Amino acid sequence: MRNPSDWSRREFVAASLLGTGAIAGCTARGQPNDADASDTSSGCLDDWLADANGYEGAIERYGPDDDPSVTVGDGVGAGHGHDAFGPAAVRVTPGTTVTWEWSGHGDPANVVALDDAFDSGDPVSVHGHTFSHTFEKRGTYRYVSEPSRAAGMLGAAVVADPPSSDYPAVDDWLADVNIYDGTVADWRDYPSPLVTVGSAEGESEFTFSPPAARISTGTTVRWVWTGGPHQISFEDADIGSEVETEPGVRFEHTFDEAGVYRYACAPHHSLGAKGAIVVETGDPSE
Known part of the structure; x- marks a missing residue:
C-alpha cells in the first residue's frame, strides 16, 4: 500500500483538474x-x-x-x-x-x-x-x-457547484480552497501520515496537500514544511504550532478523539491555506 508521505500536490491537482475538466x-x-x-x-x-x-x-x-x-x-x-x-x-x-x-x-x-x-x-x-x-x-x-x-x-x-464529500463541515470549510475537489484522503490505516505545508507545486503555494484526510483515532499526523513562514491553528480544538520557516517536519499531533478538525495557516488563512482532518473510530476496512 502506498505511503501517504508520497502524496504530491502535482498529483492531487492533476486529479482535481480531471474531475473539473467539463466545468x-x-x-x-x-x-x-x-x-x-x-x-x-x-x-x-x-x-x-x-x-x-x-x-x-x-x-x-x-x-x-x-x-x-x-x-x-x-x-x-x-x-x-x-x-x-x-x-x-x-x-x-x-x-x-x-x-x-x-x-x-x-x-x-x-x-x-x-x-x-x-x-x-x-x-x-x-x-x-x-x-x-x-x-x-x-x-x-x-x-x-x-x-x-x-x-x-x-x-x-x-x-459550478462547490465540491462535495460525505462531510458537510469539511466541504463548507474548504469551499474556497483551489485544490479541494471533494476528495478526503483515506489514511485510516496509516500510523503517521504526512501533510505538505506550503508546497510550490500546483495552483498555489499557500495550500495543504492534501487539504482533507480521514484517519483513525490514535493516529499521529505530521505536517512537513517546504519553506516559508507558516503557522497551523485549529478552529475546533486548542491545537497549533508556532510560526516556522525552515523546511522539514515542524508540527505533529496525535488525534485521540473522533471528530472533524478544521485548521488553517494563520498568516495565509485569507489565501485559502486551510485543511481538515476527519478522525473516526472503528475498522478502516468498513
Missing part, C-alpha cells in the same frame, strides 16, 4: 466540452486564459458565502500597464454576485461577456466605479474589456 469547458484532453451551454466560444479555457494579462495558472475560488471582487485595470507589471483583470479568472457557486471595481488606472475599460450574459456598458476609467452581475446558471463565462481585448485584457468566470 472549465474542456475535456481532460483539452478539447472543448460541447455540453457546456454557456461556453459559446471555441477552444479550451486554458488557451483563453493563456492570453490573459495577469493570469498565473490559478483560478481564484470563492465559497457560497463569499463576495468576489475583480479589479478592472489591475497592474501586472512592465509591458502590460493596467490592461488586466485581477484576478483574471474566478470560480463561484450559482447565485453568486461578482462585482468589478475600476482602479482608475489605465485606459477606459468595460466588462463584456462573449455570450452577451452581461455588459457593463461604455468604457470608463473612473476610480471606484463598479459593475455587478449575479451568476444563476452553471457554466463558463469568458469576458473582455472591448478597447483592450487585443492587448490581453481577458477574464473568465466559472460557475
